[in-house]
Amino acid sequence: MTEQDAGAILSAPLIIEYPFKRTTGPVIGAFLTGLREQVLVGSKAADGRVIVPPAEFDPVSGEDLTELVEVGPAGEITTWAWVTHPHEKHPLDQPFAWALIKPDGADTPMLGAVAADGIDALATGARVTPVWAEEREGHINDLTHWVLEAEGGAA
Amino acid sequence: MPPEISLPASLQDVEQVRSVRTPARLDYEFTAGEASSRFLKGITQKKIIGQRATPESRVYVPPRGADPELGATTPIEVEVAQVGTVTSFCMVNVAFYGSVMELPYTSALILLDGADLSIMHLIQEIPADEVRIGMRVEAVWRDDADIEPTLESIKWFRPNGEPDDPNVRIPGEDHGTGLGSWVGGVAPTEALIRNPRTGEGGQA
Amino acid sequence: MRDIAIISFAQTPAQRAVKEQNEVEMLMPAIHGALGQVDMTIDDIGFTCSGSTDYLAGVGFSFVSTLDGVGPWPPIQESHVEMDGAWALYEAWVKLQLGELDTALVYSYAKSSPGDLPMVLTRQLDPITVAPLWPDTVSLAALQARALLDSGRYTEEHFAEVAARSRKSALDNPNAQLAWDRPASDVLAEEYHVAPLRKSDCAPITDGAACIILAAGDVARSKVERPAWIRGIDHRVEPIHLGLRDLTVSESTRIAAEKAGVADGAVDVAEIHAPFSHQELILRDAIGLGEDVDVNPSGGALSGNPMMTAGLIRVGEVANRISNGTANRGVAHATSGPCLQQNLVTVLEGEN
Amino acid sequence: MTWSDIDAVVIGKAPDFFEGVMMPELFLADALGATGKPMFRVHTAGSVGGSTAIVASQLIQAGLHERVLTVAFEKQSESEAMWALSLPIPFTPPLHAGAGGYFAPHIRSYIRRSKAPDHVGMLVALKDRQNGIKNPYAHLHEHDISFDSIKESMMLWDPIRYAETCPSSDGACALVLGSEKVADDAMAEGRQPAWIQGTAMRSEPTLSAERDTVLPLGGALCAADVYKQAGITNPRKDVDAVEMYVPFSWFEPMWLENLGFAEPGEGWKMTEAGATAMDGDLPVNMSGGVLCTNPIGASGMLRFGEIAMQVRGTAGEHQVDGVRRGVGHAYGGGSQFFAMWVVGSEKP
Structure with a gap:
């Protein structure tokens, strides 16, 4: 190969796509069942904390966690990040906030997308409530996103 | 066995979710x-x-x-060369993802004249059960208009009419037979293999 | 413990996208560079260990074909971790502790450019409750940054100072991908990328490779004038769920630093694997570094962040500064997982 | 023993595309009881279960830890293993037809070189499937398996029949490795440990002109290394039982030769004579082996764990009497990555 050909490097699209069907196990299964029923479920850890989404194993001791309790569904933002240019794979296509949300009665927050008019509408400690999909199948996307309570969420 | 779970009242009488579909797609640009x-x-x-x-x-x-x-x-x-010798082969009767071949087909290791390692490719234009180790074969190209930068531009290999090579061997197979064994009281050592960097070793 | 030192380190220049080469082609200059510096070949190496992951370039068993780059013939003693190369170095260090072998070659590499890296990395998250939301790495880091601001310990000005200092330091690093000299106020003037993070608070996407050679005791002394001795090395992990951790601290780093013996002596230099500016602040606190420590003189991950390799490069950068006499004792840190989930700390020292 | 007794966790599995989770040990950290501890992830293709256990043992041998949990798993059902192994890569024709298509020509080469009769592969399959019936943890329990049913099963990748092929399994395996003191304590409490008498790993390139894919040098050197550590000079005599990685039946005679139990070209004669049966002089794959259970990432560790059970005398129905020393073997990639250990009932 001569020098002037040196740029002729081949490239092509490579797509990795799987339909993944995952077995949930009873704990995560209960969490997804809850989403289908518009209920949030957490698990009680050995130290009494309520963890949501429920942990199958205690994050400190590693023991099985088996006691599931209802939490929320409304809750409080513990931290957040404002996305100006949503990615096509993100849950919302308008600028939105990712937030860690601690449902009422839970001791740990869970990740969610919060719809809001702008970055100024968000604050740590703000109250949010879930928006549910009309058709639910027991999937994390059954909870499509969260909205600020002041913006019309049914508290 | 998974442990018994205690559910909140609101979920005790509803059917539990046991599995979930989470399809995922990632797009890459592959560089050759x-x-x-x-x-x-x-x-x-x-x-x-x-x-x-x-x-x-x-x-x-x-x-x-x-x-x-x-x-x-x-x-x-x-x-x-575009001719070579079949060093081994396998007749495939099972469909798999990405496969476009009609079953059964023969895929073979072919040592092209002038090469030191066999390539894997298809054998056609001969009944599958007549393919032999040692058979001499030649490349059959696609039509010129269909040539692309892939080994699939060679449609397959076919017998080229030359007599079989009776001395065909897999590259490297002498190492195997030269290994000896503990049964014979000789443990294998690296010294049996020629070091391509130093040129040392390699006595059989 | 047996005395093990880093005697050689080579890396490829950090680049946004190495489009001309496949992985083994990109990797070989690092391997040849590290061997060449100490006039060794693979025949002189007792153990080889590498770090990489299939997801970055989307090719399964990526490490199988890149092993060709070392020329593993006759067959070699070898292993691979699906982790940053810093952990491959840990495995090699353990192997040399057994006393049978005296030398080890450690390499790692990544092509992050073929895919959409922040989205590819979402595949590390809980596959049922988190990954289907596709929360990209920058957004997760921004959640951590906001929590740190809310803690009142640091401000966005502190973030900007880390961002500016790192890129300025990188001007002296020929392998850096991003290097510039602008004041922190310029960084603060940038629009938010994912608030509260700005583009300059984030590491670039990088393709690259690195290689380190370890040697024990007298073998190390015979090869180089001033080996960089590994005085301590430890790594720890935390739960992946962000809600289960206090994101404003790094407990796993704290434990690793303690076990590695960071506090046993003065630290001259530290290379911290912080892909986001605020993470350097969290990590400095967790490791227990004082104000006088020269942090990330290479420019750190903010100036070039080849996945699976940036941690190993931190070790190499500290080793170089010890070997060339500019430092006597240093700390190198590597991280993995979302928001500093898993961390490794090693302490390196010159011969006194 | 509880989670708090464990000092570190070493986990292994084969490619992450199988489950669609990148570096899944990160997401599994608390399930592994690893919070606040060192956790390490090994990936050496199909040999990974073996190499993971070896890396774990070295953490103890180096004096770093007293008790290490080592785990390997694969959940092939989350995706489809054949897909994950045959991802269509641009510019690369899909000619292999999966692992069977890759290994079948090597098996044909072995048969030609050794002049082994056709029925040897079927004898291995019959033996392993019958052994698997005795193992409650085996994936396949084929109570009506017979030589004829194997012979009549479909020829998938000639010369590999369907019944001579491993299944696609979900599964996991975990071992707790302890220091000399931990094992002494177990002995004192009447629990027989399996003493690790040697460990070894070797790698060679997939596609190199120098290598012999039928009797890979890496496998032989790996065996030579581990035997030397364990003081084995005549493996056929000094080893009581073997769990080896046999995903396609013909690999039993091939590995018998590669691991020095038979002269090159003679391994099939051991199989044919029944030497590798439960009641033979060198039982091989008492558990039913990979031919009955193949959760890829765990398959190597299962070999290592099964042989430890034999030495400890805890293998239940598939226990062979009087196993004082055994070999666990795993291989991966294109017969290029090897991991082996020798365990024994006596302290080395």
Whole structure:
């Protein structure tokens, strides 16, 4: 190969796509069942904390966690990040906030997308409530996103 | 067995979710790299061009970027023949993802004349149960208009009419038989193998 | 413990996208560079260990074909971790502790450019409750940054100072991908990327490779004038769920630093694997570094962040500064997982 | 023993595309009881279960830890293993037809070189499937398996029949490795440990002109290394039982030769004579082996764990009497990555 050909490097699209069907196990299964029923479920850890989404194993001791309790569904933002240019794979296509949300009665927050008019509408400690999909199948996307309570969420 | 779970009242009488579909797709742009791109350019000209690291080292077809014995790039190009010898083969009766071949088909390891490592490719134009180790075969190219930078531009290999090679061997197979065993009281050592970097070793 | 030192380190220049080469082609200059510096070949190496992951370039068994780059013939003693190369170095260090072998070659590499890296990395998250939301790495880091601001310990000005200092330091690093000299106020003037993070608070996407050679005791002394001795090395992990951790601290780093013995002596230099500016602040606190420590003189991950390799490069950068006499004792840190989930700390020292 | 007794966790599995989770040990950290501890992830293709256990043992041998949990798993059902192994890569024709298509020509070469009769592969399959019936943890329990049913099963990748092929399994395996003191304590409490007498790993390139894919040098050197550590000079005599990685039946005679139990070209004669049966002089794959259970990432560790059970005398129905020393073997990639250990009932 001569020098002037040196740029002729081949490239092509490579797509990795799987339909993944995952077995949930009873704990995560209960969490997804809850989403289908518009209920949030957490698990009680050995130290009494309520963890949501429920942990199958205690994050400190590693023991099985088996006691599931209802939490929320409304809750409080513990931290957040404002996305100006949503990615096509993100849950919302308008600028939105990712937030860690601690449902009422839970001791740990869970990740969610919060719809809001702008970055100024968000604050740590703000109250949010879930928006549910009309058709639910027991999937994390059954909870499509969260909205600020002041913006019309049914508290 | 999973432990017994205690559910909140609101979920005790509803059917539990047991599985969930989480389809995922990731898009990449794959780069063939220098060695493969040079090789595949040859293919678009219906040439099979192997590569080697040094004038003495092995000729690799297709080259993958490194001579795996030397751990070195393979800048030297060597056009190899489009005929070769079947060193082993397998008749495939099972469909698999990405497969476009009609079943059954024969995929074979073919040592092209002038190359030091067999390529895997299809054998056609002969009944599948007549394919033999040692059989001499030649490349059959697609129509010129359909030639692309892939080994699939060679549709398959077919018998070229030459008599079988009775001395066919897999490259490297002498190492296996030269190993000896503990049954014979000789443990294998690296010394049995020629070190391609130093030229040392290799007595059988 | 047996005395093990880093005697050689080579890396490829950090680049946004190495489009001309496949992985083994990109990797070989690092391997050849590290061997060449100490006039060794693979025949002189007792154990080889590498770090990489299939997801970055989307090719399964990526490490199988890149092994060709070392020329593993006759067959070699070898292993691979699906982790940053810093952990491959840990495995090699353990192997040399057994006393049978005296040398080890450690390499790692990544092509992050073929895919959409922040989205590819979402595949590390809980596959049922988190990954289907596709929360990209920058957004997760921004959640951590906001929590740190809310803690009142640091401000966005502190983030900007880390961002500016790192890129200025990188001007002296020929392998850096991003290097510039602008004041922190310029960084603060940038629009938010994912608030509260700005583009300059984030590491670039990088392709690259690195290689380190370890040697024990007298073998190390025979090869180089001033080996960089590994005085301590430890790594720890935390739960992946962000809600289960206090994101404003790094407990796993704290434990690793303690076990590695960071506090046993003065630290001259530290290379911290912080892909986001605020993470350097969290990590400095967790490791227990004082104000006088020269942090990330290479420019750190903010100036070039080849996945699976940036941690190993931190070790190499500290080793170089010890070997060339500019430092006597240093700390290198590597991280993995979302928001500093898993961390490794090693302490390196010159011969006194 | 509880989670708090464990000092570190070493986990292994094969490619992450199988489950669609990148570096899944990160997401599994608390399930592994690893919070606040060192956790390490090994990936050496199919040999990974073996190499993971070896890396774990070295953490103890180096004096770093007293008790290490080592785990390996694969959940092939989450995706489809054949897909994950045959991802269509641009410019690369899909000619292999999966692992069977890759290994079948090597098996044909073995048969030609050794002049082994056709029925040897079927004898291995019959033996392993019958052994698997005795193992409650085996994936396949084929109570009506017979030589004829194997012979009549479909020829998938000639010369590999369907019944001579491993299944696609979900599964996991975990071992707790302890220091000399931990094992002494177990002995004192009447629990027989399996003493690790040697460990070894070797790698060679997939596609190199120098290598012999039928009797890979890496496998032989790996065996030579581990035997030397364990003081084995005549493996056929000094080893009581073997769990080896046999995903396609013909690999039993091939590995018998590669691991020095038979002269090159003679391994099939051991199989044919029944030497590798439960009641033979060198029982091989008492558990039913990979031919009955193949959760890829765990398959190597299962070999290592099964042989430890034999030495400890805890293998239940598939226990062979009087196993004082055994070999666990795993291989991966294109017969290029090897991991082996020798365990024994006696302290080395």
